[in-house]
Amino acid sequence: MKLELLLLEEARIRFLLSGVSAAFANGIRRACMSEVPVLAIDEIGIYDNTSVLFDEQISLRLGEVPLQAEDLNIFCLPDECQCEGAGCPGCRVDFMLSSEGPGMVYSRDIQFTDPGVKPAFDKIPIVILGEGEKLVIEGYATKHVGKEHTKWQAGTLCGYKNLPGIEVADSCDGCGKCVEVCPRNVLVVDEGRAKATNMVECSLCKLCVDTCEPGAITVTPILDSFVLSIESCGSMPAKDLVAKAALEIQKRAEDLDAKLAELA
Template identity: 45%
Template sequence: MKLEIIELKDRKAKFVLTDVTPAFANGLRRAMIADVPKMAIDYVDIYDNTSVLFDEMLALRLGLIPLKTNLDMYQLQSECECKGAGCSLCQVTLSVSAEGPCVVHSSDMKSSDPETVPVDNNIPIIELKQGQKVVASGTARLGFTKEHAKYQPVCAAGYKNVPIVTVSDKCDQCKACIDECPRGVFKIEKNKLVVTDQYKCSMCKLCVDVCDAGAIDVSADKKAFIFTVETDGSYSAQEIITRAAKSMKDRAAKLGEILEAF
């Protein structure tokens, strides 16, 4: 297996995996979506709410706010020594208290752990008019996507086959493919048609249709995949990929142990 990084930012990554099967590629995608736990508000105590939102809607909004997550500091409640009762090792408290007129944002939430806070400060929660008030406290814990969508750490995680674009000797340099290609994959260099970046190709094959037969060929590499990953900010893109790969490795090791037992 080979890895080529195309783009690596705090919340976004694009990379190419080569010499892997489609099953492995899809397994990595699913692991990034479902196998990496994330902090999210799971229980809300509402002490005062005279806003236009029902208590349930306010609680839902609080639960959907992405929180920065540090798996080295917290553990799942099912694995905690408190046995799910709730303690400082498995949960965090975030509170909000505001009175209108104002717009309550995620920056107004106060956390018992300065490292477990909303990933963005400008997420609007509710607008309060004159005399309206909200006082609430939420308990955040680690959870998996299978429990609720609020625990999903990625906004997008997908892949496609690596395109293979070749220009044959039958090309007459008519430049029609340059005008037709929506991704700017081709250009003329030293009086010759060349492929600038095959990773940009969407395999729409408009270039094949507009050119003479056999001039350009577009196919897909069945063992190479371009991944695009975007997180909600709870983790960095690099950490999401690393932890998803570790989850796959741990599952494979566990399966091996089970098979060896028979």
């Protein structure tokens, strides 16, 4: 397996993975979305809501606010906690939100009892309050994974595609029509012939193929090479998300190995 980093930002990572199967690449993608635990607001109690939104809409919005924790490891998954899911400081973190209009209630108004926990973004709008309108809520966040509910989905936009192989036949006369139709600026004409310069950007749309004589350009997926694009919801840097996803897969593989060893 070979890994080449193409882009690294706080919330986005893009890399080329070669020498792996589609199932492996898809496993990384799915683990980013559904197996990496994060905190999310799980239950709320509404003491006062005179805003224009129903309680359920407020609840939905709060649940989808991504949360950051300085140390996520101090929290257990509720079903693995010593309280056996009843709820305790080991598996939940309480918060309070109290606002009075006029003005917008933002995610930054959610105040957690643990100073190491906060919304990943300050200015996610929750609801706008008119003069004298109030919103008073308390509740708690728990740690879970995306396969339980999307509010715990650490990876938001996670996708992969095959790296394309692009070949240009000797018959090319360098007319440049394929360069013009390519929406991703993958092709250039160089020394009188078309050539691909930026294959990771190719979407395999094959517009270039249709523009020229049959067989002049071939675009085929390379079956063991994948471009993965992973975006974090903001709860953690994208590179940590991919590393944790890989660890989750490793954990499962080790569990399977141990179970098979027991059977042998």
